[in-house]
Structure formats: C-alpha cells, structure tokens
Amino acid sequence: MSAAYASVLGAVFDLNHPAHVVEWHFIKLSVANIVVIGLMLVVFALAILLPFPGAVRRRQGDS
C-alpha cells in the first residue's frame, strides 16, 4: 500500500488510538463489535421480512 493511500485511509479511519468501548455493569464491548452485532440483527430481520424472488410464483404454481 502506498504511503499516500495509507494516509488517505488513515484520515477516514483513525486507528491510532485505543479501541472505543462501551461498559455497562459487567458487560464490556468494543464499539466495532457492537456495530457488527447490530448489522447481524438488521440482516436477520431483513431475511425474515424481505420477499424471496420468485417465492410467490412458486407457491402459486404448486397450489
């Protein structure tokens, strides 16, 4: 990776610091992990709610 490219990325994602963490009683999670867990919940909800392409046609064709 070139130095210029690295400096641009570094300006967007400044990783030169300890990780940000959220503490609540005995629970201690990094912000990065909370973001990933949140994304998994969003994807899980979308997987249940969004219609699958062709699903209605298949069910109608079978009935």
Added chain:
Amino acid sequence: MSAQPTSSAPGAHPASWTGRVREAAVAALPPEKLLPEGQPTYVASWIYVFGVASIASLVVIIGSGCILALKGPAWWHYTGVGHFFNSIHLWAVELFFFVTVVHLWGKYWMAAWRGGRTRVWITGAVTFLVAIPCALTGYVSQQNFDAQWISTQAKDAMNSVGIGAFFNLTNFGQMYSYHVLLLPVAVVALVAAHVLLVRRHGVVPPFQISQRTATLTDAHPDGAGATATLGGSGGIAPPTSEQASGPSTGAPS
C-alpha cells in the same frame, strides 16, 4: 480364477463388510435424497440462504488458507500478493461467523431440531463451537507483535482452567498445527456430517406447515394430504408427519 470381482446374489445379504457398508449408506441416503433436484417451496425464503452462505465462506477460507499454508506463515508480511490472500482469509472468516450466527438464530427460532433433527442441530452447534478456537488460533499464528500480545494474554485464561500444559498459546508450532490441520479437519468433517443429516431428514419446515401436515396426515393416513400441503416443488419428498412435527409444534405461528 475369474478376473471379475465377486458379489453377492441380488437380494442376498452381503458377505463382506464393504457390501454391508454400501447397503447401509444407500439405505440411509438414497441418491435422490443425497442430490435432490429441488427443495420444498417453503425453502424459497432469505432465512434459508445463510446455511449455504456459511458453506460458501468456508470454501473461501479453506482455499485461501491452503495458499497461505503453501507459502508459509511469514509470506504475507513481505509480499503484496501474500497480504492480499491473508486479507481474503481474514475477511472470509469474518463473513463466515457473520452468516453462521444469522443461520444459527434463524434455526433456533424455527426450532430446527423438530421432527427427528436433533443430530442436525447438534452437529451445527458443535461446528460453531469448534470454529471459534479454529479462528482464534489464527490470531496467534500471525507471526507479529499482535500474535505475541494475544498469546501472552490468552495463556492466562488457559492456565486458569488447567489446560495450559496441553494447549500452550505461546507454542507457535502447536498453535499453527491446530490452526491449519486439526481444527479445520474437525470443522470440515462436522459440516459434512451436518449437510448429510440435512439431506437425510430434509430442511426443517416452518411451524405452520408442520401443523397443517400433521392435521392432514391424521385425516389422510396414506400421506396424500401431506403431499398436497407442500406441493412437492421438485424431486424431494415432503417431510413425513414424524419429521415435520415435533414437541414444539404447539408454538405460535
């Protein structure tokens, strides 16, 4: 002496252990069940996609891991190509756990152990548990300060539960062997068993279909009702009332 291999007469019990294994394998997984041409209509849902997404990411993990193993653990430090494949390997693992957790949530909330699928659920859960140390041993195989820091911190956890003498995180050779051979072989074997069990028992149906299948099968003991319910969208047989129903079918739909 005949050059032709000997075999038992048709219908006779095989005399050799290979014949008995073959008959047991074909009885447990007939070819049309092992490689079906279609799935029931209820599989046309996004929540059923995450199982195969887990397998797809595992294939990328194994492929990129093989390339990294061929070149050695230090390769990715001094070449751009090595860094590329190391990043592919890392992000495939991230994706694997992401989609596997969504797959696990989906199967938990549809009680995927219903209808005689206990072993399907257990092999999936154990695969997830074995995949965790498989991934964590990768962190201590990086050959950098990050790996040193993680291994010296994590060894205290192993020592505190009394397994530090057997699982030494500061022993690079041991951790690397676990990471590239022992644990991946276990994960792949468990995934293979999991997939074969899914093929044998069929994909778990939603609660509504389980209840309707059980009701219709009671009304039509010959099974005609169950076929009509699922509509058989391809070469796979719909689950029997025993497979489709289970102790949890009284759950709200």
